[in-house]
Every structure is written in structure tokens, then in C-alpha cells.
Amino acid sequence: xxxxxxxxxxxxxxxxxxxxxxxxxxxxxxxxxxxxxxxxxxxxxxxxxxxxxxxxxxxxxxxxxxxxxxxxxxxxxxxxxxxxxxxxxxxxxxxxxxxxxxxxxxxxxxxxxxxxxxxxxxxxxxxxxxxxxxxxxxxxxxxxxxxxxxxxxxxxxxxxxxxxxxxxxxxxxxxxxxxxxxxxxxxxxxxxxxxxxxxxxxxxxxxxxxxxxxxxxxxxxxxxxxxxxxxxxxxxxxxxxxxxxxxxxxxxxxxxxxxxxxxxxxxxxxxxxxxxxxxxxxxxxxxxxxxxxxxxxxxxxxxxxxxxxxxxxxxxxxxxxxxxxxxxxxxxxxxxxxxxxxxxxxxxxxxxxxxxxxxxxxxxxxxxxxxxxxxxxxxxxxxxxxxxxxxxxxxxxxxxxxxxxxxxxxxxxxxxxxxxxxxxxxxxxxxxx
Numbered sequence: 001x002x003x004x005x006x007x008x009x010x011x012x013x014x015x016x017x018x019x020x021x022x023x024x025x026x027x028x029x030x031x032x033x034x035x036x037x038x039x040x041x042x043x044x045x046x047x048x049x050x051x052x053x054x055x056x057x058x059x060x061x062x063x064x065x066x067x068x069x070x071x072x073x074x075x076x077x078x079x080x081x082x083x084x085x086x087x088x089x090x091x092x093x094x095x096x097x098x099x100x101x102x103x104x105x106x107x108x109x110x111x112x113x114x115x116x117x118x119x120x121x122x123x124x125x126x127x128x129x130x131x132x133x134x135x136x137x138x139x140x141x142x143x144x145x146x147x148x149x150x151x152x153x154x155x156x157x158x159x160x161x162x163x164x165x166x167x168x169x170x171x172x173x174x175x176x177x178x179x180x181x182x183x184x185x186x187x188x189x190x191x192x193x194x195x196x197x198x199x200x201x202x203x204x205x206x207x208x209x210x211x212x213x214x215x216x217x218x219x220x221x222x223x224x225x226x227x228x229x230x231x232x233x234x235x236x237x238x239x240x241x242x243x244x245x246x247x248x249x250x251x252x253x254x255x256x257x258x259x260x261x262x263x264x265x266x267x268x269x270x271x272x273x274x275x276x277x278x279x280x281x282x283x284x285x286x287x288x289x290x291x292x293x294x295x296x297x298x299x300x301x302x303x304x305x306x307x308x309x310x311x312x313x314x315x316x317x318x319x320x321x322x323x324x325x326x327x328x329x330x331x332x333x334x335x336x337x338x339x340x341x342x343x344x345x346x347x348x349x350x351x352x353x354x355x356x357x358x359x360x361x362x363x364x365x366x367x368x369x370x371x372x373x374x375x376x377x378x379x380x381x382x383x384x385x386x387x388x389x390x391x392x393x394x395x396x397x398x399x400x401x402x403x404x405x406x407x408x409x410x411x412x413x414x415x416x417x418x419x420x421x422x423x424x425x426x427x428x429x430x431x432x433x
Contacts, residue, residue, distance in 0.1 A: 097116050098116075098117065099116060099118055101199065102116065102119035102123075102197070103118065103119060103198075104116070105192045106135050106192070106194045106196055107192065108186070108194075109134070109156065110134045110152055110155060110156070111132060111135070112130055112131060112132065112133050112134075113191055119198065122168075122170075122200065123138070124171055125171065136152040138169055139168060139180075140168070141167060142167075147166070151182070154182075155193070155194050160184055161182045163179050164180040164181070165177065165179060165205075166178060168198070176200060177201050177204075179199040180197070180198060181196070183195045222266045226259060226266060227263070229259055230256070230259045230260065233255055233256045233259060234256065236252055237249070237252055237253070237256065280407070282324050284322050285323075285324070285325060286321075287323050289319040289323070289328060289355075292325055292332065293313070293315075293351065293353055294313070296332040297311065299333075300333070303337070303340045304340055307340060308345040309345070309346075309348065309349055310348045310349070311349050312349070312350050313352070314350075315352075316353065316354050317356060318355050319355045321360055321431065321433050323431055328431070330403070331362075331407055334401070335362075335364040336349070336351065339368065341392075342389060342392060344369075347367040349364070349365070349366045349367075351364055359413075359431060359432050359433055360430075360433070361431075363427070363428055364426070365425070365426040366424050367424040368424050368425060369424075370388075370420050370423050371419040371425055372387060376417075376419060379417070380401050380404075380405040380415075381402060382402040383399065404427075411431065412432055413431045413432055414430045415428065415429050415430075416428050
């Protein structure tokens, strides 16, 4: 910057002198003979040099002003940016340190490099006690210890993980449920590789456990009296029918149906409580899925007849596989019951079995009311029922599809559906061999 002005001045003056010299040299023979011409040429040369000097000075002044103004603006911008960055960094540091949510910075091996104050309170440790500890050594999963290794391996590969329900062991001996998230924040030259977030959900999980245990206990207690009541009603209808008036028989029939509905609800609640408590045991055995399907269809076909629904079934391929017969039956019962419930009189329900070398697919298709497009993403949620389904059947519980999804996934399979609003729905259950 300092040497630029002299250099430019030297270049411009040299060019001016060069052109002046050439002009003067061209006029030299005439100047030598004519004194007046010599004076005129000298005056012209002085004018040219003056004009050139003024022009060069103006250009240099303009250039230097532009450079100085640009430099000043650059310094102001750099200062503002530096101030903003420092402020943002300080704000982030304060947010990180003072946040009520436990945060920890870890390196690529999972070693804790910087815990915030909330994490110290959560672990009941000082910063010195928590630093240099491997974060994943605090995690535990009694049902599947391999999951902890999977979390650690993903973190080392900088794969983001969000809202994982897992447990953390504390020095007090307590084990608490948390929602674990690990985000990749690695930068060149930084030892920090991941940001760990822990959301304490222990109280919610405990409430769910108590609720589920109560539900399980209540269901168990209700099954016996309902079974006994059903036996008595059945005995009266079959053994004492001749001794009762038609009106009494009709009331008994209604009691029998309501008792059956109640028993089914209790069984559904019992299965739901087992799912949520993780007590559903997958007991695989050699099973002909086609035979299970035929049995369920035979059991429920009276519903189709009562609603004047045409029921069609088809079977394709070898359907013998190693799976849990009882759970397959529950899944089919729920899907078929829903199809009958939401299909109008005169409609059709199709049940198909398509077996291949890798899986057995079950399809339940109906020509019912369908599912509104904006509600399809929630259809497998617990206790959720589509708005049009609530209008048709007020007594549904919203548990059946949630339970189907949980059972299918516990068996290692997949469940999906396609639905056209007002035209019908098809559910697909893929059971892997």
C-alpha cells in the first residue's frame, strides 16, 4: 500500500517524459534553425507535463481514497463480525452451561470432554468426576445389551441419533429412563465429535408402567367372571331353552353377545398391557398360515353374513413357516373385524395369502369407507380412530391396529396399507421366513 503511490507516479511520469522526448526529438531539426519555434515547443512541452502531472495526481488521489475507504469499510465489517461472533459464542456458551437439559460434548470414542451443569446434577457428579469417562459406559439395556454397542458404533461414524428410549445408570444405583439424542458437531481441529442430549422421562415411564400393570391386573380379574357368565348363559340357551319364553331367550341372546364383546375387549386390553410391558413372548413353531387364516375366516364369517358382506379368500404358495401361530391369529382377527365393521351392507372383503421363498404376505382388502388422507399417518397410533370411523361405529377403542403393528414388528415383520377415501382400504402383513 505504501509503495504503490511512488511506483505509479514513477510509471506515469516516465511515460510522459518519453512522449515529450519523442515529440521534441521529432521537432529538433526545425528548432535548431528557428528560435521562435523552439520557444513554442518548450511551452507546449511544459503544458503537456503540467496536464500529465495534474491527471496523474488526480488518479492517484482517487485510487488512494478508494483503497483507504475500502480498507476502512473492511475493518468495520470485520470488527462487527468479530463482535457478533464473540457475542453469539458467549450466548451459546451461557445457554449450554445454564440449560436445564443435560448436555455433554463427547469425542469420537465417546469420552466426555465437556458436561454442562444440568448433566452434573443428573449424574450426581462433579465435573472432575465426569470428565474423561466414556459416556456409553453409563447406558444400560437389560433386554438387549447389544443396543449400547450399536449406539456407540453409530456415534463413532458420526451418524445422528434422535429420541432413543434407553436407561442410564447413576452412582446412587438408580437406573433412570431417558430420551437420548446424539448430534454430529465435528469440525477440523476440534476434539469434540458429538453433542449428547438427555431428556429425563423416568417419571412418565413409571406412570406408564403402573398404568399398564393395573390394566393387566384388571383384565385378569375380569376374565374369570366373564367366562363364568358366558358358560351360564350358554347352558341356559342350550339346556333350558324349552322352559323359557321367546322373550327371555331373546334377552339371553343379547346378554350372550354383550358378554362376548366384553370378553374380547378384556382380551385386547390384556394383550395390550403385555405388549407395553414387554411381556409378549414370541413362541415360534411350524405353522401353516393358510390353516390359521381359514380358521379365523370360519370364526368370523357370521359377521359377514349378518352384514350381507361378500367374503372371498385365496391362497397361493407354500404357507408353512416357523412363526407364532397365536399372534398371527390375533393379527388376522383384528384386521378382518375392522374390515367387516367399516364395510357397508352389500360390500366385499377379500383375504389373500401370497407366499414366496422369503416371506408370507397376508392381505385384507375391503370396499369400506377408507381412511381420510390427512389422517393416514396416525392410523397405527394407540387409541386413535379416524374421524369417519367414529361416525360409523361409536364403540371402537382404537387399539386393534396399534396392537397389530406392535405384534407384527415384534415378530420381525412389516405392516402397511393403502387407502382410497370412500372406496376402501387394503392392509398388507409381511411375515419373513
